Amino acid sequence: MINGDKKAKVVVSNLTRKFGDLLVLDDVSFTVGEGEFLSIVGPTGCGKTTFLNCLSRLLPPTKGNIFIDGEPADPKKHNISFVFQEPTPMPWRTVEENVSFGMEIKGFPKDKMRERLNYIMALVGLSATAHLYPNQISASMMQRLTVARAFAVDPDLLLMDEPYGQLDVKLRYYLEDELIKLWQTLKSTVIFITHNIEEAVYLAERILVLSNKPAKIKAEIKVNLPHPRKLIDPQFVEIRKYVTELIRWW
Ligand SMILES: Nc1ncnc2c1ncn2[C@@H]1O[C@H](COP(=O)(O)OP(=O)(O)O)[C@@H](O)[C@H]1O
Ligand SMILES: [Mg+2]
Structure with missing residues (x-):
């Protein structure tokens, strides 16, 4: 214990x-x-x-x-998730697509993934920037993106x-x-x-x-x-x- x-x-x-x-x-x-x-x-x-x-x-x-x-x-x-000191977004994916990446890899069912994605994006305050690309967001949003992505897979x-x-x-x-x-x-x-x-x-x-x-x-x-x-x-x-x-x- x-x-x-x-x-x-x-x-x-x-x-x-x-x-x-x-x-x-x-x-x-x-x-x-x-x-x-x-x-x-x-x-x-x-x-x-x-x-x-x-x-x-x-x-x-x-x-x-x-x-x-x-x-x-x-x-x-x-499921082991990782957040590094340097944010590592995929520049060709939107914020939302970055956050959902781990869930895609893990084979989350589509509806469950959508639901969890919306939930997590709202929790970290990224909903309004869901469709922007990493080069369009601030350093703080970048960190939230990385953290959100790590939590998303229910590690x-x-x-x-x-x-x-x-x-x-x-x-x-x-x-x-x-x-x-x-x-x-x-x-x-x-x-x-x-x-x-x-x-x-x-x-x-x-x-x-x-x-x-x-x-x-x-x-x-x-x-x-x-x-x-x-x-x-x-x-x-x-x-x-x-x-x-x-x-x-x-
Ligand atoms: N791939 C590697 N090859 C050789 N030495 C390494 C390697 N990775 C880390 N080290 C050495 O291991 C020690 C610990 O490094 P690291 O784990 O990065 O420390 P910290 O994250 O606490 O700053 C350092 O002396 C570093 O030079
Ligand atoms: Mg270190």
């Missing part, structure tokens, strides 16, 4: 990855609960992206296993790799609130990677802190605060300080 009441959705067991002699991930094990929002923080270069690539099976682990619903993670069976696991790292602060806060709303509505299991401590404390139910390379799990922190969180709430400040202290020695 995770966080007291959640059933295990994803189990990562002894995950290790080397590039030649370079050890990047060193025997990482943890569990993610069904519908949990987990954040992983670690310094730049510690192996966060490598870690997500192993989870999504873009990269084979050198050692270790990933289980989803008790079975070895398998892209043919499981078993949604992996986010510093999706808001390049955005200005105001926009970031706005999209973070929107992300929480999406997660609360759609109840997906999310692993959100960031090097930004405040962002992790703002979003996550639980935070895993990675060490410097080779990455190991250094600490686990539960954030038992309701959303939307307030950056100046004394409890928020206390947790943020605690995590900051933990990683002072990166």
Whole structure:
């Protein structure tokens, strides 16, 4: 049991990855609960992206296993969605066609796809721009497009790799609130990677802190605060300080 009441959705067991002699991930094990929002923080270069690539099976682990619903993670069976730091829209498809892409690949029935597409487009505020092309929309809409596309397939696991790292602060806060709303509505299991401590404390139910390379799990922190969180709430400040202290020695 995770966080007291959640059933295990994803189990990562002894995950290790080397590039030649370079050890990047060193025997990482943890569990993610069904519908949990987990954040992983670690310094730049510690192996966060490598870690997500192993989870999504873009990269084979050198050692270790990933289980989803008790079975070895398998892209043919499981739905693993990805949001990268750089948005990756398909320029020849409209906003709406970009958002529906994953559902098409997964073979969603037409009527179910249409219904879910309309629902998600409205949730992320993209309905009015459904028929525009990616080069006609703003940076914030582009990020919403990528996030909407990832949620649309009803993923078993949604992996986010510093999706808001390049955005200005105001926009970031706005999209973070929107992300929480999406997660609360759609109840997906999310692993959100960031090097930004405040962002992790703002979003996550639980935070895993990675060490410097080779990455190991250094600490686990539960954030038992309701959303939307307030950056100046004394409890928020206390947790943020605690995590900051933990990683002072990166
Ligand atoms: N394909 C690769 N070949 C060799 N080394 C790599 C490769 N990908 C990543 N690395 C190395 O692994 C380490 C972790 O990289 P990365 O996972 O991108 O870190 P992060 O996302 O935490 O910034 C870095 O030292 C990087 O140079
Ligand atoms: Mg990275």
